Amino acid sequence: MQLRIPGPTPLPPQVIEAMNRQMINHRGKEFGEIIRQITGRLQTLFQTRNDIFLLTASGTGGMEAAVVNTLSPGDPVLAISCGFFGDRFSDIARAYGAEVTMLNFEWGKPADPDTLRQALKQNSRYKAVMVVHNETSTGVANNLAAIAPVVREFDKLLLVDAVSSMGAVDLPVDKLGLDVVASASQKAWMSPPGLAMVSLSPRAWKAQSQAKMPRCYLDLAEARKFYEKNQTPWTPAVGTAYGLAAALELMIAEGLPGIAARHEKIAKKARDGVKALGLSLFPDEKCASVTVTAVKAPDGVDVKKLLQTMLTEYGIELAGGQQKLEGKIFRIGHLGWVSEKEMDDVIQALAKCLPKVGYTKQNPVSK
Amino acid sequence: MQLRIPGPTPLPPQVIEAMNRQMINHRGKEFGEIIRQITGRLQTLFQTRNDIFLLTASGTGGMEAAVVNTLSPGDPVLAISCGFFGDRFSDIARAYGAEVTMLNFEWGKPADPDTLRQALKQNSRYKAVMVVHNETSTGVANNLAAIAPVVREFDKLLLVDAVSSMGAVDLPVDKLGLDVVASASQKAWMSPPGLAMVSLSPRAWKAQSQAKMPRCYLDLAEARKFYEKNQTPWTPAVGTAYGLAAALELMIAEGLPGIAARHEKIAKKARDGVKALGLSLFPDEKCASVTVTAVKAPDGVDVKKLLQTMLTEYGIELAGGQQKLEGKIFRIGHLGWVSEKEMDDVIQALAKCLPKVGYTKQNPVSK
Numbered sequence: 114m115q116l117r118i119p120g121p122t123p124l125p126p127q128v129i130e131a132m133n134r135q136m137i138n139h140r141g142k143e144f145g146e147i148i149r150q151i152t153g154r155l156q157t158l159f160q161t162r163n164d165i166f167l168l169t170a171s172g173t174g175g176m177e178a179a180v181v182n183t184l185s186p187g188d189p190v191l192a193i194s195c196g197f198f199g200d201r202f203s204d205i206a207r208a209y210g211a212e213v214t215m216l217n218f219e220w221g222k223p224a225d226p227d228t229l230r231q232a233l234k235q236n237s238r239y240k241a242v243m244v245v246h247n248e249t250s251t252g253v254a255n256n257l258a259a260i261a262p263v264v265r266e267f268d269k270l271l272l273v274d275a276v277s278s279m280g281a282v283d284l285p286v287d288k289l290g291l292d293v294v295a296s297a298s299q300k301a302w303m304s305p306p307g308l309a310m311v312s313l314s315p316r317a318w319k320a321q322s323q324a325k326m327p328r329c330y331l332d333l334a335e336a337r338k339f340y341e342k343n344q345t346p347w348t349p350a351v352g353t354a355y356g357l358a359a360a361l362e363l364m365i366a367e368g369l370p371g372i373a374a375r376h377e378k379i380a381k382k383a384r385d386g387v388k389a390l391g392l393s394l395f396p397d398e399k400c401a402s403v404t405v406t407a408v409k410a411p412d413g414v415d416v417k418k419l420l421q422t423m424l425t426e427y428g429i430e431l432a433g434g435q436q437k438l439e440g441k442i443f444r445i446g447h448l449g450w451v452s453e454k455e456m457d458d459v460i461q462a463l464a465k466c467l468p469k470v471g472y473t474k475q476n477p478v479s480k
Numbered sequence: 481m482q483l484r485i486p487g488p489t490p491l492p493p494q495v496i497e498a499m500n501r502q503m504i505n506h507r508g509k510e511f512g513e514i515i516r517q518i519t520g521r522l523q524t525l526f527q528t529r530n531d532i533f534l535l536t537a538s539g540t541g542g543m544e545a546a547v548v549n550t551l552s553p554g555d556p557v558l559a560i561s562c563g564f565f566g567d568r569f570s571d572i573a574r575a576y577g578a579e580v581t582m583l584n585f586e587w588g589k590p591a592d593p594d595t596l597r598q599a600l601k602q603n604s605r606y607k608a609v610m611v612v613h614n615e616t617s618t619g620v621a622n623n624l625a626a627i628a629p630v631v632r633e634f635d636k637l638l639l640v641d642a643v644s645s646m647g648a649v650d651l652p653v654d655k656l657g658l659d660v661v662a663s664a665s666q667k668a669w670m671s672p673p674g675l676a677m678v679s680l681s682p683r684a685w686k687a688q689s690q691a692k693m694p695r696c697y698l699d700l701a702e703a704r705k706f707y708e709k710n711q712t713p714w715t716p717a718v719g720t721a722y723g724l725a726a727a728l729e730l731m732i733a734e735g736l737p738g739i740a741a742r743h744e745k746i747a748k749k750a751r752d753g754v755k756a757l758g759l760s761l762f763p764d765e766k767c768a769s770v771t772v773t774a775v776k777a778p779d780g781v782d783v784k785k786l787l788q789t790m791l792t793e794y795g796i797e798l799a800g801g802q803q804k805l806e807g808k809i810f811r812i813g814h815l816g817w818v819s820e821k822e823m824d825d826v827i828q829a830l831a832k833c834l835p836k837v838g839y840t841k842q843n844p845v846s847k
Contacts, residue, residue, distance in 0.1 A: 114502070121503040121718055132719065133500050135481070136488040136672060138797055169674055170697065171536050171714040177697045208696040297715070305503060305719030307536055307674045327694065329575040330537065330544045347540040348664070350717060351488055352499065352672030430505055 117459055118432040119249045119277055119405040119446035121299040121306050124356065128303055131359030132352050139351055145343035147358050152340070154361040155310055158369055159279060159294065161286035163312040166336045167357075169350045172276035175295030175309030177205050178331040179272045180243075183293060183317055185325035186210030188240040191232060191269075193224045193260075197250035197435045202243050202274050209326045214239070220251050220438065221407075223400040226259040233267040241270035241292075241320075247278035250435045252407030252444060253396045254278065261289040270320055276300055281376045281404050281448045283369065292317040298353060301372075301404065303360040303449040307353040376403045379447045379456045386460030387445075390467065391474040395442045404448035407434075409441070411472045416440050419470045426469075427462035484826055485799040486616045486644055486772040486813035488666040488673050491723065495670055498726030499719050506718055512710035514725050519707070521728040522677055525736055526646060526661065528653035530679040533703045534724075536717045539643035542662030542676030544572050545698040546639045547610075550660060550684055552692035553577030555607040558599060558636075560591045560627075564617035564802045569610050569641050576693045581606070587618050587805065588774075590767040593626040600634040608637035608659075608687075614645035617802045619774030619811060620763045621645065628656040637687055643667055646677075648743045648771050648815045650736065659684040665720060668739075668771065670727040670816040674720040743770045746814045746823045753827030754812075757834065758841040762809045771815035774801075776808070778839045783807050786837045793836075794829035 116123050137143050155165045168174055190211045192203035195218035207213050216232050218224050242264045247254050264271040273294045275284060280301030286294055292314045299306035335346045380403040384394060387408045395407035410416045416433050423429045434442040445459060483490050504511050522532045535541055557578045559570035562585040574580050583599050585591050609631045614621050631638040640661045642651060647668030653661055659681045666673035702713045747770040751761060754775050762774035777783045783800050790796045801809040
């Protein structure tokens with residue numbers, strides 16, 4: 114059985130083993146040491162000296178923390194979106210009363226830094242720019258190395274959803290000046306869902322002290338008070354933290370360059386593999402994500418049937434498309450605990466499975 | 481090693497074993513079946529036909545969901561408080577702009593239903609009444625069987641923090657007409673922290689549709705849409721759900737009357753035990769909680785030293801007092817997976833430990 118959706122991702126045996134233990138006092142010394150160690154290792158992999166907090170929440174909770182801790186109702190913000198998660202990020206800001214201007218790009222295309230520069234030139238009122246680094250819904254990786262300097266040029270806050278990228282790629286938070294960055298345990302972090310991690314720059318802290326959006330559970334000023342004693346304000350997901358601590362040990366041992374190279378190799382294998390089967394990638398290859406590969410559904414192939422057959426006959430679980438991409442693409446998740454051998458298995462299974470669900474290589478993809 | 485704090489609570493071996501497994505697709509059939517089963521069993525133990533949702537959050541997240549889903553900024557609410565968690569509940573409402581009137585009772589005393597009736601008579605504007613059922617900080621159980629009818633009499637919404645009581649006691653949600661009730665996995669539910677459960681009555685749903693407090697991650701209307709297909713809107717704490725499912729199987733097998741009787745017996749053993757040692761309970765015995773026993777620190781005994789010695793020499797972890805009770809009380813948690821034998825062990829250890837930290841029975845408790 115291979116779980117090849119873009120999260121939750123498979124757990125290494127060391128992570129499962131680490132969670133095979135009793136609860137402890139979340140305000141005791143032992144758990145404090147776990148929090149301290151997790152935080153330091155997250156800082157290494159986020160490449161930052163910024164504060165990082167664990168929230169007992171999914172990635173969406175982390176995105177919401179990014180918004181409500183930096184903005185006030187009525188604040189004008191520019192929300193970049195090229196997919197489902199970009200839209201979600203903007204929905205959160207809207208729900209809390211931000212005045213959201215969308216900067217939309219076609220699904221499957223990345224955000225264009227020059228268009229962003231134009232938008233920021235035309236309107237200097239924006240308080241913040243929101244962007245999804247890795248758009249899981251379309252398999253597009255936005256080029257933060259080009260986007261971040263534009264945002265810095267105009268001195269805006271930069272809120273980043275790195276839920277499905279951080280920990281798998283080289284995304285240097287301090288070097289790029291990313292103000293708030295959210296990720297989540299069930300993605301590259303090889304742990305169960307339940308913990309979001311959020312980093313805040315000194316600029317973000319300044320915004321935090323003035324931000325008037327209501328918050329309590331996700332209030333990071335409250336979190337900061339407790340982090341001084343290696344605690345969280347509310348009872349944290351202790352069991353998930355056991356797992357995350359073990360996963361981070363593996364990640365630090367492999368090292369970020371090794372992790373990033375592995376993800377790049379496997380992603381290339383995924384792209385080359387599906388292309389060799391005659392299929393087409395959904396996004397332009399040059400902006401393709403290294404953690405999830407989105408593939409156009411071939412003409413005449415029912416995506417549901419393909420996913421079902423892959424699961425029942427080959428023991429491999431892939432993901433379909435979300436929202437307007439439902440039925441139009443399928444997605445292969447390859448982040449966290451994944452090897453080249455496993456990607457070979459996926460491609461081989463697809464080669465056997467596709468003809469069973471009506472695909473012939475002679476049947477060119479027209480979409 | 482015995483963890484005898486009022487949460488996280490120890491995990492039965494069946495719960496640890498259930499979590500010893502791989503991740504699965506949180507939108508697949510298998511996990512859908514887990515969600516469906518958990519929800520049905522929670523309804524049995526909440527004694528309700530109301531909708532119940534799992535939120536990936538701690539108890540405080542559940543309390544926040546209760547507030548933001550039923551109220552609008554400016555709504556007048558009456559917040560009953562007799563301790564730290566009553567105050568926290570009111571803080572959440574205040575953070576989101578409710579106009580909070582406190583109905584305070586002395587820490588260690590329960591909320592008085594007649595005083596509540598007077599308050600509701602004097603001011604008919606209140607939209608809702610907020611109350612903590614089991615005040616973990618003081619070891620007081622509020623008498624909801626008397627409080628709820630008063631709130632019903634005045635036709636107000638009743639928001640209940642049952643974080644540390646539900647699942648351990650007979651708290652019939654439908655019979656009492658409790659509109660929103662929040663609990664959390666790491667308490668009586670014998671599971672790791674990470675999942676809050678929140679029930680909503682039809683009256684609460686009506687309020688939900690008009691409530692204007694901003695919400696996204698904790699939006700229960702969004703949760704309801706996904707629950708129709710046994711899913712959650714955001715990726716849930718899959719591993720914790722494995723544990724909770726196993727714990728609920730044990731709880732259903734024991735049955736609520738059995739669970740409640742066991743908790744009552746053990747709580748009585750705790751109270752009788754500490755009294756036999758010459759100690760005094762912090763609350764009046766007639767309102768003492770069945771899930772946590774709060775004990776006055778004897779004169780001349782340093783609570784920190786007592787807890788430390790209990791932990792290092794007897795392997796039993798107790799809790800201290802919170803906020804203004806720090807150093808003045810200690811607390812024995814006895815909820816979830818706990819037996820009479822274990823409470824005997826706690827009392828015997830206290831009997832040996834107390835003299836080592838300066839206590840003599842001849843030294844009467846003056847506090």
